[in-house]
Amino acid sequence: MSATAKTLTLHLGLLAVLFALQFVLPAYHHGNLARIMVLASYAVGYNILFGYTGLLSLGHALFFAAGMYGMGLTIQYAGFTPAPALIVGILAGAVVAAALALLALRTTGVAFLIVTLMFAQAGYLTILYFGEYTRGDEGFVIQAFDRMLWGIDLSNPENRYFAAWGLFAVCLLLCLRLVRAPFGKTLVAIRENEERVRMLGYNTFAHKWGAMVISGTISAAAGAFYGLLFGYAGATFASVQYSIFPLLWVLLGGAGTVLGPFVGTLFMFYLIDLSSGVTTAYLLIVGVALVLLTLFAPQGLTGELRRRVWRWLP
Amino acid sequence: MTLLSTRGLSKHFDGLKAVTGVDFDLEEGEVRALIGPNGAGKTTLVGMICGRIPPSSGTVQFDSADITALPAHKRILRGMAYTFQITSVFARLPAAENVALAARRRLQGDAVDEAVDDALNRVGLLDRRDEEAGNLSYGHQRLLEIAMGLVQRPRLLILDEPTQGLADSEIDAFKALIRELSAEATILLIEHNMSVVMETADRVTVLNFGEVLAEGTPQQIHENDAVQAAYLGTG
Ligand SMILES: Nc1ncnc2c1ncn2[C@@H]1O[C@H](COP(=O)(O)OP(=O)(O)OP(=O)(O)O)[C@@H](O)[C@H]1O
Ligand SMILES: [Mg+2]
Numbered sequence: 001m002s003a004t005a006k007t008l009t010l011h012l013g014l015l016a017v018l019f020a021l022q023f024v025l026p027a028y029h030h031g032n033l034a035r036i037m038v039l040a041s042y043a044v045g046y047n048i049l050f051g052y053t054g055l056l057s058l059g060h061a062l063f064f065a066a067g068m069y070g071m072g073l074t075i076q077y078a079g080f081t082p083a084p085a086l087i088v089g090i091l092a093g094a095v096v097a098a099a100l101a102l103l104a105l106r107t108t109g110v111a112f113l114i115v116t117l118m119f120a121q122a123g124y125l126t127i128l129y130f131g132e133y134t135r136g137d138e139g140f141v142i143q144a145f146d147r148m149l150w151g152i153d154l155s156n157p158e159n160r161y162f163a164a165w166g167l168f169a170v171c172l173l174l175c176l177r178l179v180r181a182p183f184g185k186t187l188v189a190i191r192e193n194e195e196r197v198r199m200l201g202y203n204t205f206a207h208k209w210g211a212m213v214i215s216g217t218i219s220a221a222a223g224a225f226y227g228l229l230f231g232y233a234g235a236t237f238a239s240v241q242y243s244i245f246p247l248l249w250v251l252l253g254g255a256g257t258v259l260g261p262f263v264g265t266l267f268m269f270y271l272i273d274l275s276s277g278v279t280t281a282y283l284l285i286v287g288v289a290l291v292l293l294t295l296f297a298p299q300g301l302t303g304e305l306r307r308r309v310w311r312w313l314p
Numbered sequence: 315m316t317l318l319s320t321r322g323l324s325k326h327f328d329g330l331k332a333v334t335g336v337d338f339d340l341e342e343g344e345v346r347a348l349i350g351p352n353g354a355g356k357t358t359l360v361g362m363i364c365g366r367i368p369p370s371s372g373t374v375q376f377d378s379a380d381i382t383a384l385p386a387h388k389r390i391l392r393g394m395a396y397t398f399q400i401t402s403v404f405a406r407l408p409a410a411e412n413v414a415l416a417a418r419r420r421l422q423g424d425a426v427d428e429a430v431d432d433a434l435n436r437v438g439l440l441d442r443r444d445e446e447a448g449n450l451s452y453g454h455q456r457l458l459e460i461a462m463g464l465v466q467r468p469r470l471l472i473l474d475e476p477t478q479g480l481a482d483s484e485i486d487a488f489k490a491l492i493r494e495l496s497a498e499a500t501i502l503l504i505e506h507n508m509s510v511v512m513e514t515a516d517r518v519t520v521l522n523f524g525e526v527l528a529e530g531t532p533q534q535i536h537e538n539d540a541v542q543a544a545y546l547g548t549g
Contacts, residue, residue, distance in 0.1 A: 199386060
């Protein structure tokens, strides 16, 4: 089998398994997996900038929240139906990412991290400042009757799972397509040695800008779907915690691998879920697991798999 | 026709004058060697020509257009290619992908693979195409740099000490490659190896303390007393 055939089999296979699981999983895990797929979509977006382009952002909660609030506020106050509200959310994320990228990409390394962090904090404070509309930390509920997408009730768990799966499938295949295209390969080269890419005649700024817009847009799509599917928008999703989560998921799963974000999100979700069932000091268990992984699988789970077994993994 | 010319090109790093007032003209189709002692300013000069290093003053003309204000990538798009003195390949990517990145700027699809294999073949690395560049020997990484340069089909190919670290047999192959390439491109070659200079260059420019010390045919330069003095340190 060629590398392309193997790649397609593996990724489409995963999507098929996830699709089939909805018919067999017990309700609890069924609900978890729907949530994991939306969060993994967020991580897929993050990975495009961090894993493939090599830019460490601590501000992605800004994009996630732009999507969530762009969707939520238009439903709440402009009387939008879910489809146009989702589009507003995704566009909001794209615009914010495009603007922030113009500023942040003038810096590199730690400065880039700080600039993205600062802007995300400013976004978080803005949400709190307009508490009259956003309800601040407390957030607001998007009522079930507002969550009818083309006659489909998204507050119903089956439909919700299907929508989450659809979002994840689109994000995953988009990412796969991207990293196999010349644009994606140029991003990887920028991660490896930006100066050399520039001296091969590429406009590296434009490439990094494009990567950040794609990354921010996917993150916003995840935020918009998260709010819509689970019927809630709150300022916590704009806090620094939600910028750190995708970084952890991607690191654990394998930065710069297409499947890594999903693997990492799944792993971390159940690690917290299982350990909090055993002890109240579950964060300690999580911490130890993270340290062990960084020691023994520094490239993340999927990265390690690629290094040891499947060299062809994209 | 003059392909490249610089006027009064200078670069000062704080107090240090790395390059001062260089007027340099390069005819289309020639092979020019740029020589000079360590620290003479050779890398800095070509860095200003290809846009890596912004000049302190002076102008650069390429193909009858003033390109002094153009960013590096736009100069490359106009037909320059630059290979680094300090090997700067993509160590974690396969050799073929290194060359493909250079090729994809002008080609698409299957044509990329063809051009990549052709370029690797010319430098003798075709059998290493799938190896990670970082695992290649130092000499082979130098050759990979050259393949990345020539796959771009540049009008002006700038090579910064390409034979550094090559074995004698590889240097012979390199000389033959330069002669072959000189039919397709203008070549500016920074070189310490005198046999390479004598056998491949049409003309030689000598840089010393950031200034042009002499210019002429390899024979003239070989017999020039000031050049001998600069190299032997008796000047
Ligand atoms: N970025 C920099 N900052 C400060 N000084 C520099 C910088 N780059 C070069 N120099 C100095 O400028 C002078 C010229 O350096 P350059 O690298 O151009 O010389 P060179 O002729 O290429 O030497 P070599 O044969 O060793 O490669 C040297 O004294 C060097 O130390
Ligand atoms: Mg040098």
